[in-house]
Amino acid sequence: MVVECRGAQCQRLDPPPGPNLRSPPTHSKGYVGSDTYGKLTAVLRDMPDTVVLLDEFEKAHPEVHKNFLTAWNDGFVTEASDGRQISTTGAIFVLTTNAATDTLSELSGRYASRPEELRRASVQALREAGFAPEVLSRIDRIFVFRPLEGLDIARVGALEIEEMIRGYGLEIAEGGIDVAVLHELVRRQQKLGSVGSSRDLVRAIEDTVADSLIAARQRKLTKVRLIVRGDAIAAEPAT
Structure with a gap:
C-alpha cells in the first residue's frame, strides 16, 4: 500500500x-x-x-x-x-x-x-x-497483523509460489497450482503455528521442486503447473 x-x-x-x-x-x-x-x-x-x-x-x-x-x-x-x-x-x-x-x-x-x-x-x-x-527507538510506527488462517494462507502462499517460480524464469499456468498444493500449505502452517511465515512454507516447497524447475528451464519451457504427486509436490510442464 x-x-x-x-x-x-x-x-x-x-x-x-x-x-x-x-x-x-x-x-x-x-x-x-x-x-x-x-x-x-x-x-x-x-x-x-x-x-x-x-x-x-x-x-x-x-x-x-x-x-x-x-x-x-x-x-x-x-x-x-x-x-x-x-x-x-x-x-x-x-x-x-x-x-x-x-x-x-x-x-x-x-x-x-x-x-x-x-x-x-x-x-x-x-x-x-x-x-x-x-x-x-528509530521505528515510527508498529503495525500488528493477525495470524493468517485457512484461505488467507492459501492466497498468500499462491502469490509467494508465483514469485518463486518467476525467479526461475518461468510462469505458473492459469489455474496451475493444484488445490492439493494449497491444502498442503494450510496443513504445514497449522503444524508450525505462528512461528512459520508463508515464505518459510514456500521455501520448503521450493526445496522439493527446484530440480524440476531447473529442468523445465533447460528444456526452454515457459509455463509449469505444481501438483501433488504421492507425498511430494512436483512441477510439470503446462499443457
Whole structure:
C-alpha cells in the first residue's frame, strides 16, 4: 500500500543471519576497489524515494540491525567502492518480523482502543525478543497483523509460489497450482503455528521442486503447473 500511494519502487532485502561486520549490512554495498555499486546503494542512488523492505528482520544478527542506524540517524549510507554518501532521507524503510508474534497478537487485542499503550507494550515485547533499544527507538510506527488462517494462507502462499517460480524464469499456468498444493500449505502452517511465515512454507516447497524447475528451464519451457504427486509436490510442464 505504501508503494502504491507513493508511486515508488520497492526493494526487498533479506538481512544475513551473521554479523558480517567487515562489510556493510545485507551485502548492500560494493567493496573497496569494486567498480559496481551494491544492491541497496545502487537502488537508493537511482531511486531515492524507494521503499526498502527489510524482510524477517529478526533473523539478522543484532550488529546488522545496528549497522542500519547510520541510514536512519544520519540520513545516508556510504558506498564502500568509492566512498560516496548516498542519501536515505527520501526512502521509507519497512521492517517485517515474526518475533514475539503470539505476544503482539495478544497485546493488539488488549489495547485495541489505546494505541499509545499498545505501542509501549509492543516495543517492550520486541525488546525482550532481542531487538536493541536504539533500533526500536528509530521505528515510527508498529503495525500488528493477525495470524493468517485457512484461505488467507492459501492466497498468500499462491502469490509467494508465483514469485518463486518467476525467479526461475518461468510462469505458473492459469489455474496451475493444484488445490492439493494449497491444502498442503494450510496443513504445514497449522503444524508450525505462528512461528512459520508463508515464505518459510514456500521455501520448503521450493526445496522439493527446484530440480524440476531447473529442468523445465533447460528444456526452454515457459509455463509449469505444481501438483501433488504421492507425498511430494512436483512441477510439470503446462499443457
